[in-house]
Amino acid sequence: MFMPHPAAFPFELLSPADEQLMNNEGKVEVFQRREELFLEGKQPACVYILQRGKVKLFTTDMQGREQIVHLARPGDLMGYRAVLGNDAFSCSAAALETTSVLVIPKAVFFQILDHNPTLSHYIIKLLTTELRHAEHHLAGLARKHVRSRLAEVALLLAETYGYEKDGSTLAVQLTREEVAGLVGTATETVIRLLHSLRDDGLLATDGRKIRLLDIPGLQRLAESN
């Protein structure tokens, strides 16, 4: 869970030529909910820039349970870490809803990277940000109660995807299982704790819709043990 500030790709740093190169060599692909963009363990051939929709990045453990490590939103760059490090993908990516993606071959990405020293500074900045979030996370995950982590996830979802027009309903709908994968707990526990947060007036649920009712309260809970 919890990578609040995703990696919005800085097209503005590209020269017109590079931007054109990217658009010529890149292909737009569309994925439906549940379709997978790439798979953990495979060698990467491309990087992916999310144009429209929502994507979850996750690992699957031996018991077949998903742990979501990142949520991507439009503008986000995905798969660049495996490409840069010349490693296999460290996680899988799947669309949460109908999604369109600009797929850039590895070679083109490197070519553009070579032309743009500022872009590589940007990537470093990106990595440090992600790493800081991962560490913050790490520190919390080990010690916080599931209840606090659930509050944190609710806030993360708001921060990442925003709200519906009513200003309080999260603009993303996840299954209980997906929420569980984000929090790092069992589905049943998510259900019970969502009820508990509802009883405390912190949020409301209607099927997969979640309304945040008391953000300061959720923040306090998320900060606490």
Add this chain to the structure above:
Amino acid sequence: MFMPHPAAFPFELLSPADEQLMNNEGKVEVFQRREELFLEGKQPACVYILQRGKVKLFTTDMQGREQIVHLARPGDLMGYRAVLGNDAFSCSAAALETTSVLVIPKAVFFQILDHNPTLSHYIIKLLTTELRHAEHHLAGLARKHVRSRLAEVALLLAETYGYEKDGSTLAVQLTREEVAGLVGTATETVIRLLHSLRDDGLLATDGRKIRLLDIPGLQRLAESN
């Protein structure tokens, strides 16, 4: 816990001039056990290259408990993330034993970075590695039992700092509280589970000395739930 492959600084990538610059401008400082190199939340003025000794990097939560996020060994670069990202330190660093450190002012570090495009590639690679470990970790932390995580920590300590001459006693001595901070659990739990691992013949303890007796067994445990 668990950042197995630290950031060994690649002096070999530096030009002789840059290496000299680093040695002229950098200062060697010595720290005793428990002395702090830098503090979470402060603005960084320097980066640190560990020359001799052992250092823990950790965050402190509201209840005053330490969560260790990284263990550094000679050759490791520390504090570069805050410097690169122009952020406050995201964690504190303290010596685990008598330690000497080469302290490089921020400006000098940047100057050297500018001269060396390969060095910035190297840094990117470093960051991707750290991030991969952090994610691996994240996926495990949320779901694994403390017992498994303790086994993982034992193996991590071996990997990071190696063994005494006997080939099985860990070459690092931590308090139970520090081990707890590494595992992400309570001190009492560490004590109980160390006994449990001893009863299963996986390791032996003698005060703060830990001997690994059955590495495949520990690996199996660490992999398991």
Add this chain to the structure above:
DNA sequence: CGTCTTCTTGAATTCCTTCAATACATGTGG
């Protein structure tokens, strides 16, 4: 030698997981 820290153990409790059963929803093919 006494003080302070660290370590250890026991007991009670809380939190969470797991299993099992049921309800609800969704979608598909007939």
Add this chain to the structure above:
DNA sequence: CCACATGTATTGAAGGAATTCAAGAAGACG
């Protein structure tokens, strides 16, 4: 449109894992 299969959500009950508190033992250190 219904019937059925499948996937998702919910609830209860039992058990297990880990935390917390409290108290005492052992060790380190001046």
